[in-house]
Amino acid sequence: MDESKEKSPQTSTESTVPRAVVSRLSLYLRELQQLVHEGNATTNSTQLGTLLGFTDAQVRKDLANFGQFGYPGIGYRCEELIAAIKKILGTDRSWPVAMVGLGNLGRALLRYRGFQEQGFQIAAAFDVDVEKIGSTVEGIEVFHLDQLAEVVTVKGIRLAIVAVPGAAAQTVADSLVAAGVEGVLNFAPVTLALPDHVSRVGVDLAIELEQLSFAVVNRPENP
Amino acid sequence: MDESKEKSPQTSTESTVPRAVVSRLSLYLRELQQLVHEGNATTNSTQLGTLLGFTDAQVRKDLANFGQFGYPGIGYRCEELIAAIKKILGTDRSWPVAMVGLGNLGRALLRYRGFQEQGFQIAAAFDVDVEKIGSTVEGIEVFHLDQLAEVVTVKGIRLAIVAVPGAAAQTVADSLVAAGVEGVLNFAPVTLALPDHVSRVGVDLAIELEQLSFAVVNRPENP
């Protein structure tokens, strides 16, 4: 073998980590927070795996992508692992987020507490309805979409949530990109075209139900 | 009660078709509907793949799981493929769905039109707030959670959406299972324990944002 045994210089996390692993990382974090809430100081790969439906090997392998966090013979100290995962996910800080679109979904999301609990703060909302511009919803100022670039810059916004009708989503996305936003969480039922340097996550509520109906219809007993 | 075909130890259900494939099937459907809307009668694996960011081979391979839908030299007839995918997903019919929890998110989801467009109809809503019981929201009757089993039976409900606080979600899920519901779409930030014969899809809005912050923080150029 002529291969050097040198480790590659990428220390913590390059884009070599699959999305599925990152997704599970969030689940580990959520479960660890729950375990702490229940009074546990430590856990282990078997317990975490059982709670989430994964094998113990997978839990350890996933974490191994980012370093060594456990103690042989003991497991993982919950608070310590929580801090480590938050650092990896980037949620050891607070992110100001833009909300675009104040229809039913957008307004509901403005009121949702779960974002803030995990380090995301809606810093500004945008719409095109003049009735809404200038008002305040849940303590968040509503701006016209035209002010996007300005507000994004002033407030240091890097992430945005798109909750506009499908027909408007791509145009909004283009504006977000032009304003310098780096990541978009899209609730519109369309696939957004974004440049490579902008990250994209899509949630389509109807699609989630479709996954369910497929599972139900295709279960052995159910024709 | 006879599970006679015990070939594989666990998850004998839809193990033949991976979840990832089913998820892409929904994306194909959405894109095909968009293509029809734009006036296209046919498409092909290269076009579908390009629009969604997949290879043409993957599109064909995914569809091959379910049969032969294309025409060599031509591609796919949009309307025909739409009908085929809807049949596979089980959305060639209308599904009555239960909504449990009428907080901000639950109410927003009641108003969301996207469900109905894809064949899902909220048939009843449930809460424990006596102020809401008996009222009508968006034309949908609100029942007390105690009436779940009864209403589920009468309305033939097989799917449910859980939009209650995390602390209440497992209890609600247990009630849904007891009422005979076969699939649960869970928006509460907890992992629900459900029996094998009940399907589960989870959407955690904070987790979606975490995926985004991870992507942004771990992009080569960004600290």
Add this chain to the structure above:
DNA sequence: TAGATTGTTAATCGATTAACAATC
């Protein structure tokens, strides 16, 4: 210590991509 559990390597399993004969 003895028991428990990690991190990691090797083996297995599954999913994606490439290639091409079939065919419209």
Add this chain to the structure above:
DNA sequence: TAGATTGTTAATCGATTAACAATC
């Protein structure tokens, strides 16, 4: 026919699981 595109098989790639020495 000539050109285009499918469905499918084979090759590649990646992810999950199993196993175990290290170690607390």
